[in-house]
Amino acid sequence: MTRYSVAMTEDVNLDLRRHLLRRDRQEDVVIATWAPSTGASRTTAVLRRVVLPQEGERFVHGNASFTSEYVIRAAREAHQQGEGIVLLHSHPRGTNWQGLSRPDHDTEADYRRAATAITSMPLVGMTLAGDGAWSARFWHDNDPQWAESVRVVAPALEMTFNPDLRPAPATTAAQVRTVSAWGDQTQATMARLRVLVVGTGSVGLDVAQRLAATGLTDIGIMDYDAVEELNLDRMVGATRLDAALGRAKVDVVARLATTAATAQRFTVHRHELSVTDPDGFAAALDYDVIVSCVDRPWPRAVLNTLAYADLIPVIDGGIGLNSFQDGRLRSGIWRSHTLVPGRPCLICMGQVQMNELSLDRRGLLDDPKYIAAASMAAPAKQNVAALSASVSAAVLAQLVSLIAHPGGRGVPGPLRYMLATHNLEHVPAETQKYCQIEPQVALADHRSDLTEHQTNWRNTVAARRRKKTPLRLRLLAAGEQLLLRQIHRLGR
């Protein structure tokens, strides 16, 4: 069954608030347009622009109302752009997620047919409470389907959750110290966020476990690779048995995250997919926040576009270590940044070279012969567990700033830490004049598509599933499963 949500930029949110929250505290109405962001199991209405009423197109009289002329004009304007319409009204004295009164239900139901007939898209209804909380519903027929959340995407992310579909989970005894740091409200937001970790190497694995320990109830992990022995110096918690079995990284991370989880009910969604493939991309669109722990240009470019076009904040980080020719450590830099409207994209920061994308797509960045002839630097492979923890710390600090807004501030601009001198710097990156990504803000499904259907990762996953496992390893795995099941029952 499809889930629904709504997303908007801070600019659209401010425009709507200015119009809907009146000084005389009367209700008001307004119309906006929306574009769909279609995930594997969730559709998000991404608000595009506000269509303000003209003289005589709406009435304010305690309970405000739209005229049909206004609705039809807005629907026609939306249709020209391939968009749908949103009817919005305010409850100035309301707080939190708002239900739908009978008159409001009838108004939206009445305009549903006209809006759908003109735009060929469902009508969306939204209510703004006096405290700034949003609520939303989708009209496919005579009764609305409620959205699970509304997010206002900016350096300080604001979420409103539908308490029926995403109720705040009860705080558990294991979370007492976490809640004492930032209070019940932030914990309730943090716990209900759907966060996807893309890439489950040393950083992704650590991030997933800490999100679980923080009390999140739903996290996703995406990776199509398996654990190998050479991963064991960085994937802390992965075992020799995991490497011997060639277990999928998502399975190992799911096990470790479940062990670390403090929520009463905790679900890990495993995606053995590539985000550069349409299937992986659709799965990513089901989340509220994404943590990018991949280092290749192609997946990072895909997530970079998604962050702005689909209004899903992407937190990206990485480490670069370099050594002298004699093998001694020369220097290291780790970076963290959050991709949201109002902060520069990965290309403007110089973190992704767009003209390497066609090479990455063809696998040429893995070809040493190609790299040598192109006079390029080979992708750095060095990493050590002792330092990758710094990257996960930097990435998680961005997440906390995005959600908890310490000091009333959201995420900083891009940061980098210089290991040799131990300096933390704000990187002076700004949106470039001809940036091709940030103009795609809120385009949703109209974004430029950088994904490509691929067989290589599918073959990797299929080959792993076909692989025969020696009896001794199968017995060890069964014993391990039994033990873990018993441990997870403790205290639940």
Add this chain to the structure above:
Amino acid sequence: MSEESATDRATRAFTEDMAAAGVPVRADGPRLLYTILAVAGSCAGQEVPTGVSVTEVQNWPQIPPHWVHLPDSVTFPTGETNTDETDTLPGWKRHSRDLGPWDMTVPPATAWIRQVRGIVSAATGKDQS
């Protein structure tokens, strides 16, 4: 009237942007051909015919092309570019080497022309015959 395909749309966007930057482009089967003025290296001051594959501009201007088509008369020191003959005219090759950062402080077509000039500047010579 048929709707413009995504391929046609991307090709048209590339062609229009290049024309606006003063470099007219003509379509020739699976490639787009144009001429640039070399500004450095052994070809400096010469008009150098060049091109790109149509498949390489499908995400223009979000993703710039990478491989540069050049006639065999434009030569590079051995082992300093990757070459093949995908989509090229007879007697041409397409070349790939590190292009450096993609500059978004200038229009995309200007950035692309600069990158092509950068590659051509590394050529050891252009056969005048």
